[in-house]
Amino acid sequence: MRKRLILLLIYATFAANLLSEPLLLENALKEMGYAPELQWEPFLQTGVIYDRGHFISFYTGEKDEYGVFLVDGYYIIETPLPYVEKGIIKFPEAFVASVEKAISEEMENDIGLFRVAAIIIDPGHGGKDTGAIGTPIIDGKKTTIQEKGIALTVSKDLYVQLVKAFPDKQILMTRNDDSTISLEKRVSFANAVNLAQNEAIIFVAVHCNAAPYKANARGYEVWYLPPDVRRSLINKSTFDGPAEVIPILNSMKEEEFTIESRLLASTILKRFDEVIGKSSPSRGIKEEEWYVVKKANMPSVLVELGFITNASDARLLTDSTYVKNYSNALFEGISDFVAIYEQPGGFSVFLDKDL
Ligand SMILES: [Zn+2]
Numbered sequence: 454m455r456k457r458l459i460l461l462l463i464y465a466t467f468a469a470n471l472l473s474e475p476l477l478l479e480n481a482l483k484e485m486g487y488a489p490e491l492q493w494e495p496f497l498q499t500g501v502i503y504d505r506g507h508f509i510s511f512y513t514g515e516k517d518e519y520g521v522f523l524v525d526g527y528y529i530i531e532t533p534l535p536y537v538e539k540g541i542i543k544f545p546e547a548f549v550a551s552v553e554k555a556i557s558e559e560m561e562n563d564i565g566l567f568r569v570a571a572i573i574i575d576p577g578h579g580g581k582d583t584g585a586i587g588t589p590i591i592d593g594k595k596t597t598i599q600e601k602g603i604a605l606t607v608s609k610d611l612y613v614q615l616v617k618a619f620p621d622k623q624i625l626m627t628r629n630d631d632s633t634i635s636l637e638k639r640v641s642f643a644n645a646v647n648l649a650q651n652e653a654i655i656f657v658a659v660h661c662n663a664a665p666y667k668a669n670a671r672g673y674e675v676w677y678l679p680p681d682v683r684r685s686l687i688n689k690s691t692f693d694g695p696a697e698v699i700p701i702l703n704s705m706k707e708e709e710f711t712i713e714s715r716l717l718a719s720t721i722l723k724r725f726d727e728v729i730g731k732s733s734p735s736r737g738i739k740e741e742e743w744y745v746v747k748k749a750n751m752p753s754v755l756v757e758l759g760f761i762t763n764a765s766d767a768r769l770l771t772d773s774t775y776v777k778n779y780s781n782a783l784f785e786g787i788s789d790f791v792a793i794y795e796q797p798g799g800f801s802v803f804l805d806k807d808l
Contacts, residue, residue, distance in 0.1 A: 492712075493542065499705050500535075500542070501712075502552065507559050507567075509552050510705035513537055522548075523705055524555045525567075525651065569791045570652035571623035572615055573643045576608035577601065577660035580633025585663030587761035589768045596771060600661040600761055601631065603770055607758065608659050610780035611787075618788060643751065653794065655717060656753035657787065661770065662760040671763035673729055673779075674736035675722045676755040677714035713752035716793065721756060721786030728782040732775065733759050733766055756783065 493500040502509040511522040514534035521529045533545040577600060578584035584600025608626060615624045623646065627639040643656050664670040718738045726735055736757075758779050759766035769775045 494708060497704055497708070498537075499701070499708060501705075501709065504556050507556050508709070509555065510702075510709065511535060511548075512701050512705065513542060516543075521702070522552070522555075523702060525559060526709055528555065529702070530555055567651050567653060568795050569622060569655055570648055571625060571646050571654040572619070572787060573625045573627065573646070573654065573656045574608045574611055574615075575627040575639050575643075575656065575658040576604040577658060578604060579628050579631055582633055585661055585761040587663075587763075587767035587770070589764055589771060591768060591771055598761060598767060598770055600663070603661050603758065603761075603776060604659045605629075605631065606776055607780045607783065610777060611657075611659075611783050614780065614784040615787065618784070619791070643753075653713070654751045655713075655787070655790070656751050657717075657721075657783065658753070658755040659783075660755060660757050662757040663762045664760055665762050668762060668764070671760045671766045672734035672736040673725050673759050674739055674757045675718040675725070676739045676741055676757070677711070677718040677753070710752055713794070714754055717752055717787070717790045718754045720789035720793070721754065721783060724782040724786040724789070725756075725779075728778045728785075729759075729775075732769055 490503040491500060492503070497512075499510065499512045502511070507525055509522050509524055510526065512520065512534070513536050514520050516536045516538070518534050518536070519531060520534040521531050523529055530551055532551045533547045535542050535544045535548055537543075579601045582601065584604065586600070587598045588595050589598065590596070605628070609629065612624055612626055612629075615622070625642075625646070627642055628634050643654070646654050648654055662670070662674070715738070722735065722738055729735075758776075759770060761767050761770065
């Protein structure tokens with residue numbers, strides 16, 4: 454949470470400085486009728502300019518140095534790079550002109566606003582792999598509950614709600630019965646979905662937690678991929694420019710997925726807090742390299758619906774109304790994300806608020 458605040462603080466200073474500079478991207482674009490939002494990552498020296506559902510990812514270089522920026526995460530445009538001078542980012546006129554041209558072309562091509570085209574629900578485990586097992590005492594009787602079953606029940610109900618609410622989107626499940634599916638298969642399934650250039654896909658893995666040696670551990674949590682994990686999203690086969698630029702492009706792309714994953718995690722957690730928070734505690738948003746989350750090239754989160762190894766959580770998880778509350782909350786959280794993602798201006802609203 455602290456990291457977000459620092460980022461916003463720097464962003465505020467940056468925006469203030471822009472107002473008194475001649476080579477100001479914000480002013481230049483405003484004159485052309487644009488009102489972009491900027492986000493700057495000082496550590497990586499990369500930034501993102503958001504404008505009505507489109508975005509430019511850039512990095513800085515030396516004054517007069519040439520490099521590239523990414524348009525909507527796909528098109529690569531060569532340009533003089535923005536540079537930092539006395540702590541202020543300056544945008545060469547040619548850069549501003551290229552950005553303006555790129556954004557207006559994106560709009561003219563009627564690529565339109567970004568939309569979530571597909572939602573993949575990944576019920577954890579299945580078949581031979583039961584996931585965590587709990588044995589709560591219900592009405593004086595020892596009962597057995599399995600993670601794979603709860604994950605499937607919640608996922609199926611979530612699926613039905615999403616299909617009804619979003620008939621224009623592909624709603625997919627990595628499994629819809631008690632079958633064994635490898636992690637590799639789940640990920641390749643997700644990565645194989647065809648998308649147009651303005652379309653995004655989101656991935657939600659559903660699990661329950663277990664802490665066999667810490668029976669008092671309980672509560673729900675939402676995980677997303679940490680920003681320092683870098684994947685090769687852009688490689689020599691998709692980019693024929695200078696090889697040394699590839700890692701920079703990848704870090705820009707990665708940052709986009711991180712921002713989106715974190716937004717998705719926060720919209721889901723907020724709904725969990727509303728619906729589940731009275732019965733089981735929130736353990737918040739976490740970052741880790743879960744396999745399915747790491748390998749899926751898309752905004753992705755993993756939810757843990759309480760601890761199967763905790764007597765109170767496990768008892769709650771045998772209650773179908775309580776389990777339904779989870780799928781309802783997931784549905785609301787995903788819908789909130791879609792609404793933010795698809796609104797004109799995209800993430801500008803998100804950037805104005807702390808999570
Ligand atoms: Zn699991």
